[in-house]
Amino acid sequence: MKHKHVFAICAYKDSPYLESCIRSLMGQRAKSPVILCTSTPSPYINGLAGKYGIPVFVRDGASNMRDDWNFAYHMADGELVTIAHQDDVYHKDYVAELLKAYRRHPDMTLFTSDYVIVKNGALITGDKMLLVKRLLRLPLRFPALNDRVWVKKLPLMFGNSICCPASTYQKRLLGEPLFQEDYKFALDWANLLALAQRKGRFICVERPLLYYRVHDGATTKQCIVNNDRAGEEEEMFRRFWPEAVVKLLMKPYRTAYDEYQ
Template identity: 65%
Template sequence: MKPHAFAICAYKDSPYLETCIRSLKNQSRKSDIILCTSTPSPYIENLAEKYDIPLFVRDGASGIGEDWNFAYHMADARFVTIAHQDDIYQKDYVKTLLECYEKYPDMTLFTGGYAVIKGNKPVFFEKVEFIKRFLRLPLRFRGLSHLSWIKKSVLIFGNSICCPACAYNKEQLGEPLFASSYRFALDWDALFNLAERPGRFICVEKPVLFYRVHDGAATKACIKDNSRAKEEAHMFSKIWPGPVVRIIMHFYRKAYEEYTS
C-alpha cells in the first residue's frame, strides 16, 4: 500500500481546478493523485490528460457524501486526502503528514490550519480561523490526542477541523468513511464518530492549505438555503441541551452573515 494519495473531487467546470492540481503536483514529497467526478465533461477530461492523472467517473446523481466516499474508495493508499477543487495545498503538506505518521503510527487523522483566499487575494487575518485555532487547542497535547474526550472536545462547539486539510488513515478506518445524510455537516458528523474509535488525531497548527471563499462555493450555497443552519443545529442537539443549542446558534448565525458579506 502506498503511503498517501490525493483524491480530487471535481464538480462541474471549476475555474480553480487546475490551480489545485498544480499545487498537488508540486508537493515536495510526491504522492499519488487521482481525479474523481460525477459530472464528467471535456474540461475535466482535458485536465486529467494534461497532467496525466487517472480519472474515475461515478455513475448516478451528484451528492457530496456519495462523491466523497467514491473518491476515498478509489484512492489506493494508507492515507487519503479528499482534495477540494477550489483549494491550494502547501508544498510540504504530504511531507508534514508522513513525518507525523512516522512519529505517531496510531494516527488515524492528520489535519492542520489554513489561510483564506477571497477574491484571489490572501486574507492575513480571518476571524473564523482564529476562533477555530483556539478550539483546536486540546489537540496540541499530542500525548493525549488518542483519547476520545480530547478528540471530541475540539468538536463540541462546532467543527474546528478544516475538512480539505484532513488525511484519513484508510488502512485503519476502512469504508465507508461518510455515513451521514447531511449535505454540509457530514464531515463534522464523520469526525465525531471517528473520535470514538481508536487512533490519534494529529493537528499541525500552521496553514497547510489556502482555503478559497467564493460565491460558487458549496459553503455559501448551504448558508443561503438555510441547510447549514439546520444541520449544525441538529449536530449541536446531539451534544448539548436545547437552551444551549439556541445560544450557540445565535452566534453562529451572526458568523454566517460575516461569511457571506
C-alpha cells in the first residue's frame, strides 16, 4: 500500500456541501491524499474535483450504500482509510490524531472520535443523545481493554454510539470487502459488530473531530421517513437482546429521530 492514510469521499449526486467537505480534508494539519468516488458522475462533481486536484473514480451500476462504500474503500491505496461523507466537515487535527493513535497502537483496526451535530448551519450543543453515546464509548478509551471482543461490543449494545464518518479502518489488517450486509441505515452498525469480533483494537479519541451535518437530503432522514431505520435498528438490537428488551430499548431510542425533524 502506497500511503499511510487516504481520505475517500463518497459523492452522491450534487451535494451543496461537497466543497466544504473537500476543503476540510485538504486543510488537514497532517496531510493525506484525497480521492473522490461516485456512482452518480456529473459535471458538478468533476468540476469540484478538478478545482482541488482530486482524482475521481466512477463505479458502474446502481447506487447503493454498501457497494458505494466498498468501492471507495477499495480505491483508497492506504493502510488506513477514512470513507468521508460528502455532507460533513473534518477538524484540521483529524489526521494528526489518527496517526498518533496508529503509532501507539499498530493493531488498531478502527479509529473514531467524538463529533458535533450541525443543523441549519448551527452547532447543536448540550445534546443528551451525544452525551449518552460518549458514555457508551467510554470502554474504548482504555488500551488495556479495547482489544477485547466484549469491550468492543459494549458501545454497540444499546445502539450505535460510533459515528460512521468519524471512523477510519485499517485496511492492511481488515482486507476487503469491508461492508458485508445490505442495510440502508444500520450498515455501519452491523459492520462494527462484525469488526468487533475480529482481532484488533478499537480506539476512540473523545475530542470532536467531525462536524456531522443533519439535513433533509441526508440518507438518515430518508430512512426515518420510510421507516427503514426503525426496522433495521430492531433487527440489530435482536442480535444482543431478547424481544422484551428490544421493545424497551426502541422506545427511548426513537426519540433520537427528533434530531432529523
